[in-house]
Amino acid sequence: xxxxxxxxxxxxxxxxxxxxxxxxxxxxxxxxxxxxxxxxxxxxxxxxxxxxxxxxxxxxxxxxxxxxxxxxxxxxxxxxxxxxxxxxxxxxxxxxxxxxxxxxxxxxxxxxxxxxxxxxxxxxxxxxxxxxxxxxxxxxxxxxxxxxxxxxxxxxxxxxxxxxxxxxxxxxxxxxxxxxxxxxxxxxxxxxxxxxxxxxxxxxxxxxxxxxxxxxxx
Ligand SMILES: *[C@@H]1O[C@H](CO)[C@@H](O)[C@H](O)[C@H]1NC(C)=O
Numbered sequence: 001x002x003x004x005x006x007x008x009x010x011x012x013x014x015x016x017x018x019x020x021x022x023x024x025x026x027x028x029x030x031x032x033x034x035x036x037x038x039x040x041x042x043x044x045x046x047x048x049x050x051x052x053x054x055x056x057x058x059x060x061x062x063x064x065x066x067x068x069x070x071x072x073x074x075x076x077x078x079x080x081x082x083x084x085x086x087x088x089x090x091x092x093x094x095x096x097x098x099x100x101x102x103x104x105x106x107x108x109x110x111x112x113x114x115x116x117x118x119x120x121x122x123x124x125x126x127x128x129x130x131x132x133x134x135x136x137x138x139x140x141x142x143x144x145x146x147x148x149x150x151x152x153x154x155x156x157x158x159x160x161x162x163x164x165x166x167x168x169x170x171x172x173x174x175x176x177x178x179x180x181x182x183x184x185x186x187x188x189x190x191x192x193x194x195x196x197x198x199x200x201x202x203x204x205x206x207x208x209x210x211x212x213x214x215x216x217x218x
Contacts (some may be wrong), residue, residue: 081146082108085189085203088150089179096180098216107132107188107204115190115200122194133184133205135175144199146191153179165215177216181209 082103090100114127124138137149153175160166160173167173177185189203197206209216 007198025056046167050133058079082189084146085150086187087205088147089187092150094178098180098182099185101187101205102185104186104188104204104206107186107206109188110191111188111202111204112190112192114204115192115202118200119192120196122192122196122198122200124200127202130204131206131208133178133208135178135179135203135205137198137201139196139201142193142197142199144191144201146189146201149191149201149203150179150187174210178205178209180216181205182216183207184209 086101086103093100110127110130110132114130114134118125122138123134126134126136135149135153137144137152139148141151156171156176157172159168159171160176161168184205184207186206187203189201192200194200
C-alpha cells in the first residue's frame with residue numbers, strides 16, 4: 001500500500017519542483033508562471049497578445065483540415081456544463097459583435113483531458129503543444145463555475161488597447177482576445193475540482209486566435 005502512495009507523492013513533488021511559484025493568486029491566470037511561456041513567445045516571435053496559447057500556423061491548419069474532413073466539430077452541446085460554457089462565451093461575443101461559437105465535442109475532450117491531468121496539483125499552465133487556442137483558469141476553493149472563468153478572462157479587456165490593437169505594455173490580454181477572436185468558430189471546455197481544493201478550467205478554441213499581425217474582431 002505504502003509503495004504506490006509514496007511514488008505518487010514523489011511524482012507530485014517533482015511536478016511542483018519543475019513549476020516554481022505558480023500557485024499564487026486566486027482566480028486569475030498568471031501567464032508568467034507557466035513553463036511554456038517562453039515557448040509560446042518564441043512561436044510568435046515576441047509577445048504579441050501574450051496569454052492564451054498560440055501555436056504554429058502549420059500545426060493548426062493541418063489539425064483543422066483533418067478535423068473538418070472527419071466532420072468532428074458539428075456536434076451540439078452535451079449537458080448543462082457545456083451549455084453554460086457556450087452561453088457565457090456567446091453572450092460576451094455578442095457584446096463585441098463577433099459571431100457565436102459552436103460547441104465541439106472533440107475540443108471538449110481535449111480540454112477535459114487537460115483539466116483532469118492537472119487534478120493532483122492544479123498548477124495553472126497550458127497544455128504542451130496544443131494544436132488549438134487555449135485559455136486556462138484556476139480558482140481557490142471549489143465553487144468556481146464555467147461563467148466565472150469566462151468573466152475572469154473577459155476582465156482582461158481592460159488591458160487591451162483598441163487603438164494599438166495590442167495589450168497595454170506589460171499587461172496580459174490574450175485570454176480576452178481569444179474569447180472575442182472573430183475567426184474562431186468552435187470551443188470545448190473542461191472543469192476539474194483538484195485534490196488541492198482548487199478548480200481548474202480550460203477551454204480550447206479552433207481556429208486558434210491570437211495570430212500575430214491579425215486583430216481580434218476581423
Ligand atoms: C467574422 O467572421 C465571419 C465568419 O467567420 C465572417 O463572415 C466575417 O466577415 C468576419 N468579420 C469581420 C469583421 O472580418
